[in-house]
Amino acid sequence: MNSFKKLNNVSILLLALMVSCSAPPENGEKANNNSAQRTGAATSEPSVAQSGTPTATSNNANPSTAQPPVAQPAPAQPASKPANDSAKPDTKAASDSAAAKERAPRLFVPDKKLDFGKQPQDKNLARTFPIKNVGSADLLIESVTPS
Amino acid sequence: MDFPKVLRPGQAGSIKVKVETGKAPGPHVKSVTIKTNDPNDPSVMVQFAFDVKEK
Numbered sequence: 001m002n003s004f005k006k007l008n009n010v011s012i013l014l015l016a017l018m019v020s021c022s023a024p025p026e027n028g029e030k031a032n033n034n035s036a037q038r039t040g041a042a043t044s045e046p047s048v049a050q051s052g053t054p055t056a057t058s059n060n061a062n063p064s065t066a067q068p069p070v071a072q073p074a075p076a077q078p079a080s081k082p083a084n085d086s087a088k089p090d091t092k093a094a095s096d097s098a099a100a101k102e103r104a105p106r107l108f109v110p111d112k113k114l115d116f117g118k119q120p121q122d123k124n125l126a127r128t129f130p131i132k133n134v135g136s137a138d139l140l141i142e143s144v145t146p147s
Numbered sequence: 148m149d150f151p152k153v154l155r156p157g158q159a160g161s162i163k164v165k166v167e168t169g170k171a172p173g174p175h176v177k178s179v180t181i182k183t184n185d186p187n188d189p190s191v192m193v194q195f196a197f198d199v200k201e202k
Contacts, residue, residue: 116197128163133154140184
């Protein structure tokens with residue numbers, strides 16, 4: 001009887017063990033499984049998840065790389081082109097006029113007011129005053145008339 | 148009046164003028180106008196001042 005009771009006890013224990021093993025998993029086990037799945041997903045990016053900080057950098061890097069390039073202001077060439085086109089004749093004319101001015105004669109009279117001093121009446125005075133062409137072209141003296 | 152017709156660039160010249168003092172005593176100012184092909188100043192005036200003394 002005692003041995004039979006012992007056997008019954010042992011069988012009961014075995015049954016309890018079997019029941020415990022076959023029971024569905026509890027909540028804690030579920031979280032563990034989810035974490036395992038996450039780690040598993042992370043393991044798809046193994047180097048990134050395990051290191052920790054690289055994830056942040058990589059995440060930051062990815063958005064940075066993923067960011068579209070910053071739109072730069074359009075160059076002003078199209079706007080300048082018509083201006084250049086319209087300004088071409090003006091510039092040419094300006095350059096021509098500048099060139100003309102550069103190659104022009106220029107009269108230089110050092111003394112434009114001469115003082116003869118005290119003179120007697122009815123006397124003819126003759127004086128010469130200097131002039132010079134300081135320009136870059138021939139100076140033509142058309143006339144010298146009393147005013 | 149004697150004056151050169153053409154002056155080359157950098158060339159110097161002179162203009163000779165003759166002025167009559169007249170009979171009227173006192174200060175006088177006479178002027179001549181030089182006309183050239185200078186685009187900046189095509190007409191230049193030169194003045195001659197003198198003081199006529201009574202005899």
